[in-house]
Amino acid sequence: MITVDDLREHPLDQVHRLMEPGPVILVTTQQHGIPNVMTNGFNMMIRHVPPLIGCTIGPWDYSYSALRETGECVISIPDRELAVAVVDIGNCSGQDVDKFQEFDLTPVAAQQVQAPLIAECFANIECRVVDTTLVGTYDLFVLEAVRAWTDPSHPRLRMLHHRGDGTFTCDGDAIDLKDRMHKWQYLL
Template identity: 75%
Template sequence: MITVRDLQTHPLDQVHRLIEPGPVILITTQHRGVPNVMTNGFNMMVRHEPALIGCTVGPWDHSYRALVETGECVISVPTAEMAQTVVDIGNCSGADTDKFQEFGLTALSGEKVQAPLVGECYANIECRVADAGLVAAYHLFLLEPVRAWTDPSQPQPRLLHHRGDGTFSVDGEVIDLKYRMTKWQYLL
């Protein structure tokens, strides 16, 4: 029988590595006519109906000011094939780099927000800030999706997940357990 003595303590400042929040995303903004894109690994679905997404974006991010002032962004979901680009986007600042040009990304116009979609990504979710009440204390924006897009040429994308230490995992085998979701059939 396993006991607590068989376990190893884990540093609290690395707990985020144990509960990875979701796929790495790109967040695009547009501020005073200038588009920007940033890499984000701290995000989560807050609820599904109506959809609400939480993202941490802080004053250390060039996109922070644009998000605060415009109240809108696009969450773009890159595939694992974009991993090196995603990391490189996160290693520079939109304050001095046109990341769309630098990384050869296609900025597409959305329908509901001014921030651009990223054409190379599997999915793009146009969002508006639904609640900024947690921004001052936690840099946590609650975003309401207002339009979503997927690329039909990528029917089974492999998404990238940051493990918190510069390593990543990639989606693997899909396990279909829909038949066991007896309590949640209305969601299927």
Template identity: 65%
Template sequence: MKEIAASQAYRLLEPGPIVLVTTSYDGKPNVMTMGFHMMIQHAPPLIGCVIGPWDHSYQALSETGECVIAIPALDLAETVVDIGNCSGDSVDKFQRFGLTARPAKTVSAPLIAECLANIECIVADTTVVDTYNLFILAVKRIWIDETREETRTLHHRGDGSFTIDGGTLDLRDRMVKWRHLP
């Protein structure tokens, strides 16, 4: 086996798909690309996400305590990367990238109509934000577009390379210890 730098661990363990995070601050919606997130708990559902002060969305999330995590599919791959290459402090990303903002039910941040799913969240815990830029979010509502033809998601491997989600393997009959989970 070949040893690689410890700093490359994220390239092997990236936990989930690249997502888009929307916020709304002073009536202005914004969207950012995010790869560092994780499920923390099943019930109530909690998500951890890293958004630092270098991100324009940090102030909006800190001030409002709410956001939407939108899950794009492969057909938005180039848009997802391009969103991550500019800042909402100088660009209206919804307009520039032709995204359709839809009102959420619980939060002021918008849903993104072009995404597979949208998860409305509120900040549940900020105790590790100052140390690790890690926001703990409580899931309030989830919206799924079951009519989308493209459902494959993107998983960032670093340096602009991605793994594309594919088929599924159903091993539910073997998950006897975890059957009680919804």
């Protein structure tokens, strides 16, 4: 039988590497008519109906003030072909760089929010901020998806997942267990 003495303690400051919260996403905002995009690795689904998404964006992020002021954004989901751009977008600030121009991203007008979609991404989710009670303490915005789009020309989505140390994994083969989801059939 295994005991705690057989295990190796993991540093608490690296727990995020064990429990990755969601795919790496791009978050677009628009403030005073100027669009911006940031890389985000701390996000999660909170609820199915209404579709609520948690996203950590702090005052150190240039997009923070736009999100606070406008109360809206777009979550764009890149695939592995954008991996280098996704990392490079996260290494600079929209305060200094027009990231759409710098990284050859195509802004597409959204229908429900002012922030743009990103044409090169597999999916785009238009969101409105619905709860800011955790922003002051945890920089956690609760967003409600108000419109979602996918690009059918993408043959297979391969989302990026940051491992917390500069390495990434990509989604692989899907395992279909729909027939076992007895309790959750309404989600299929």
